[in-house]
Amino acid sequence: MSTSFSLPETKPLEAASPRFADFVALTKPRITAMVIITAAGGMCLAPPEVSAVTMVMLLIGMGLIVSGANALNMYLERDVDVHMVRTRKRPLPAGRMSPRTALWFGVAISIISVPILAIGVNATTALLGVLANVSYVLGYTPLKQRSHVALFVGAVPGAIPPLMGWTASTAHCDAGGLALFAILFFWQIPHFLAIALFRKEDYARAGLQVMPNVLGISATKQSIITHTGALVASTLLIFPLGIAGRGYLVTAFVLGCVFLGWASYGLRETSGNKWARSLFFYSIAYLVLLFIALAADARV
Numbered sequence: 001m002s003t004s005f006s007l008p009e010t011k012p013l014e015a016a017s018p019r020f021a022d023f024v025a026l027t028k029p030r031i032t033a034m035v036i037i038t039a040a041g042g043m044c045l046a047p048p049e050v051s052a053v054t055m056v057m058l059l060i061g062m063g064l065i066v067s068g069a070n071a072l073n074m075y076l077e078r079d080v081d082v083h084m085v086r087t088r089k090r091p092l093p094a095g096r097m098s099p100r101t102a103l104w105f106g107v108a109i110s111i112i113s114v115p116i117l118a119i120g121v122n123a124t125t126a127l128l129g130v131l132a133n134v135s136y137v138l139g140y141t142p143l144k145q146r147s148h149v150a151l152f153v154g155a156v157p158g159a160i161p162p163l164m165g166w167t168a169s170t171a172h173c174d175a176g177g178l179a180l181f182a183i184l185f186f187w188q189i190p191h192f193l194a195i196a197l198f199r200k201e202d203y204a205r206a207g208l209q210v211m212p213n214v215l216g217i218s219a220t221k222q223s224i225i226t227h228t229g230a231l232v233a234s235t236l237l238i239f240p241l242g243i244a245g246r247g248y249l250v251t252a253f254v255l256g257c258v259f260l261g262w263a264s265y266g267l268r269e270t271s272g273n274k275w276a277r278s279l280f281f282y283s284i285a286y287l288v289l290l291f292i293a294l295a296a297d298a299r300v
Ligand code: HEM
Pocket: 028, 030, 031, 034, 035, 038, 086, 151, 152, 154, 155, 158, 159, 188, 191, 192, 195, 199, 284
């Protein structure tokens, strides 16, 4: 009898004829959209204002370099993705696209993005983009199979886009840009540990080392609280740096208290995955609202 986790039926690869939707899926469009929002936020906040052309070039270059990184991540993980309920319908594990097509697509759009960022924006921003792409594809992606520490490596490329938005305007990695980097870095830890909790069986099946399966549930919940605390502290730092005003400060404080309160409630809950799933959804809403508050109260 086959289990629900057996290999999905695949077409022979030479017969694989990907559709446009498969190329879109390869770029992880929702994550890419959110990454672009954080880069746009960094750009809006940094003094001085950038021209409309630079703005468009940053958004196009960012979209391409993140999409390329995601496509290459899916290429490298095609044999792992087949074992997870969450990922087995992706174009590669489902056999709708050949690995070679995904590889060339990922490499091509990653390479095209570099001159767009270097010429259309500036060299610092292009260099940060390359660093993020390479560290995500060649650092985080292989490390996922070896250590739960991969999360902290993956959080570096995930935090670079708002810094790239900042350097699009300033060309320097100064305090304001680094504060935005810190916000995104710390945000990713509770964001992903919540996922790792409610999908721990899925990760175990795929042989991926995530904190709940290595250090246990209790240590994971503790780590969520610690890093949410660091996240809230870094969001408040934006005010003394003069990047955003009092309206932002109050909003960041309230959103942060809710995050920290809900994270701490996790120590008492015994309802299985429900709490972790709700914390994951809150992490997304939190980031969107925080960036709206930042953009609305920017001091540029
Ligand atoms: C170490 C860093 C990160 C890891 C390991 C991670 C992992 C994940 C995973 C596994 C999911 C799928 C959740 C599920 O459906 O079960 C997800 C969803 C999501 N992530 Fe992250 N993420 C990270 C960083 C980021 C960053 C930097 C952003 C954007 C700023 C982001 C935005 C999102 C969004 C919007 C979703 C929901 C949409 C979707 O599932 O496609 N994530 N993340």
